[in-house]
Amino acid sequence: MTPIRLIAVVLLSLLPVSVLSQGxxxxxxxxxxxxDAPVEVTAENLSVNQNDGTALFTGDVxxxxxxxxxxxxxxxxxxxxDRSEIARLEARGGVTLVSGAxxxxxxxxxxxxxxGIIVMTGNVLLTQGGSALTxxxxxxxxxxxxxxxxxxVKTVLQTSDDSE
Numbered sequence: 001m002t003p004i005r006l007i008a009v010v011l012l013s014l015l016p017v018s019v020l021s022q023g024x025x026x027x028x029x030x031x032x033x034x035x036d037a038p039v040e041v042t043a044e045n046l047s048v049n050q051n052d053g054t055a056l057f058t059g060d061v062x063x064x065x066x067x068x069x070x071x072x073x074x075x076x077x078x079x080x081x082d083r084s085e086i087a088r089l090e091a092r093g094g095v096t097l098v099s100g101a102x103x104x105x106x107x108x109x110x111x112x113x114x115x116g117i118i119v120m121t122g123n124v125l126l127t128q129g130g131s132a133l134t135x136x137x138x139x140x141x142x143x144x145x146x147x148x149x150x151x152x153v154k155t156v157l158q159t160s161d162d163s164e
Contacts, residue, residue: 037065038065039063039064039077039086040063040064040065041057041063041075041077042060042062043057043058043059043060043061043062043075044059044060045057045058045059053079053080053081053083054078054079055076055077055079056074056075056077057075057076057077058073058074058075060073061073061074061075061091063075063089063091065113067099067100068098068099068142069096069097069098069099070089070095070096070097070098070109070111071095071096072091072092072093072094072095072109073092073093074091074092074093075089075090075091075092076089076090076091076092077089078090085114086113087112087113088110088111088113089111089113090108090109090110090111091108091109091110091111092107092108093107094107095107095108095109095120097118097120097140099142101128101129102126102127102128103126104120104125104126104127104138104140104147105120105123105124106121106122106124106125106138107121107122107123108121108122115143116142116143117139117140118138118139118140118142119137119138119139119140120137120140121136121137121138122136123136124149126138126149131156132155132156133149133153133154133155133156134152134154134155135150135152135153135154136150136151137149137150137151138150
């Protein structure tokens with residue numbers, strides 16, 4: 001094994017230890033979100049509550065905004081106080097979020113539409129190409145294209161072997 005390869009193996013083996021103890025800052029979302037793009041929702045059922053300004057979608061819910069897709073069994077849409085726009089989405093029951101070539105899964109997700117922040121919790125799995133990260137929580141900033149993974153973070157990194 002060459003010295004450079006040995007150093008790379010040692011560094012890669014140490015990376016999960018540092019990731020486990022401190023959380024991980026990773027890139028997320030290769031696409032810039034468009035907060036002015038319409039939010040499209042499809043579902044089996046819809047229940048609207050005019051009193052509190054919410055709409056509950058259930059059954060194979062798919063939410064799309066631009067190139068981003070979120071799917072879950074249950075999504076609560078919360079409108080702004082003046083009811084002119086969507087303030088946030090609350091997805092529950094097993095959530096999948098796809099942005100570009102990256103995907104994240106978790107038990108639940110809260111999306112602050114105006115801020116462009118998605119918080120996923122519970123058994124979060126983030127896949128980026130051949131690499132994967134798991135954590136208890138992921139906070140994705142779609143405007144910055146970053147995500148912060150916290151709570152028992154574990155990573156699997158794929159390396160290529162160019163010597164063969």
